[in-house]
Amino acid sequence: MDVHNVELTISAVDPAQYPAEGYPEIALSGRSNVGKSSLINTLINRKNYARTSSQPGKTQTLNFYNIEDELYFVDVPGYGYAKVSKKDREKWGKMIEKYFETRSELRGVISLVDARHEPTELDCQMIEFLHYYNLPILVVGTKIDKIARGKWNKSESIIRKKLKLYPEDEVVLFSAVTKTGKDQVWEWIEKHTN
Ligand code: GDP
Numbered sequence: 425m426d427v428h429n430v431e432l433t434i435s436a437v438d439p440a441q442y443p444a445e446g447y448p449e450i451a452l453s454g455r456s457n458v459g460k461s462s463l464i465n466t467l468i469n470r471k472n473y474a475r476t477s478s479q480p481g482k483t484q485t486l487n488f489y490n491i492e493d494e495l496y497f498v499d500v501p502g503y504g505y506a507k508v509s510k511k512d513r514e515k516w517g518k519m520i521e522k523y524f525e526t527r528s529e530l531r532g533v534i535s536l537v538d539a540r541h542e543p544t545e546l547d548c549q550m551i552e553f554l555h556y557y558n559l560p561i562l563v564v565g566t567k568i569d570k571i572a573r574g575k576w577n578k579s580e581s582i583i584r585k586k587l588k589l590y591p592e593d594e595v596v597l598f599s600a601v602t603k604t605g606k607d608q609v610w611e612w613i614e615k616h617t618n
Contacts, residue, residue: 425491425492425494425610425613425614426469427467427468427469427491427492428492429490429491429492429493430468430470430473430489430490430491430492431489431490432473432487432488432489432490433488433489433490433496434487434488435485435486435487435488436485436486436487436488437484437485437486437519439522439523439526439527442486442488442523442527443488443490443496445493446529447490447493447494447495447496447529448495448496448529448531448616448617449488449495449496449497449498449527449529449530449531450495450496450497450498450530450531450532450533450534450613450616450617451497451498451499451500451523451524451530451532451533451534452464452497452498452499452500452533452534452536453500453502453503453520453533453534453535453536453550454502454503454535454536454537454547454550454566455502455503455536455544455546455547456502456503457502458502458536458537458538458566459536459538459566459567459598459600460474460499460502460536461474461475461499462566462600463534463536463564463566463598463600463609464489464497464499465600466598466600466603466606467497467606467609467610467613468489468491468497473489474487474489474499484501484512484515484516484519485501486498486499486500486501486519486520486523487499494617495613495617496529498523498530500520500523501516501520503516503546503550524553524554524557524559525557530559531560531616531617532559532560532561532562532612532613532616532617533554533559533560533561533562534562534563534564534609534612534613535547535550535551535554535561535562535563535564536563536564536565536566537563537564537565537566537583537587538565538566538567539565539566539567539568539570539571539579539583539597539598540567540570540571540579542582542586543582543583543586543587547586547587548586548587548588551563551587551588551589551593552588555590560592560593560616561589561590561593561594562593562594562595562596562609562612563583563587563589563593563594563595563596564595564596564597564598564605564609565579565580565583565595565596565597565598566598566599566600567599567600568597568598568599568602568604568605569599569601569602569604576597579597580595580597583595594612596608596609596612
């Protein structure tokens, strides 16, 4: 999709605040610093629209981005900040659980992992959770510009194996620097929202 119009419609904490138009939604999740804002900005052709979503101590919200009055990107706050208190972690868990469990507009989840490293335990838990809810999954391996092309296949198979992906789960290697993978990510989004 060639995106011109994007609007951050709402930063929601509560289901009552979720948008009501009924547009299909694609959620994006990943640990803090994985490159989620950079992926969103690349997809919508902006330099700095989506900000780094979660810093310790900041309110954790689901950010709904209206894309061309056709669909929403739902930016799920990053997980895995050691500094976040147990109480905040629980709050985060409840908020996203409620969203993933009950949101009928949700068509699929883009789960980001850093392609330079093995997926973490928290990355694995996220996939397990998404499998449990039967949600279509696209795993995006980020920062692929930092890996030699000859190692991309290996990187993808480590991701598949470690996350215990199902054959129908898709993987795209991505770089916000070179835009590698951008078209493939859009293809997956369009396939699941049309
Ligand atoms: P977020 O916390 O998941 O939203 O992560 P950001 O998008 O803010 O990115 C975190 C850091 O990784 C920033 O310093 C980015 O410049 C860097 N980064 C993000 N994507 C890429 C990428 O594709 N390649 C490289 N080399 N760096 C990236």
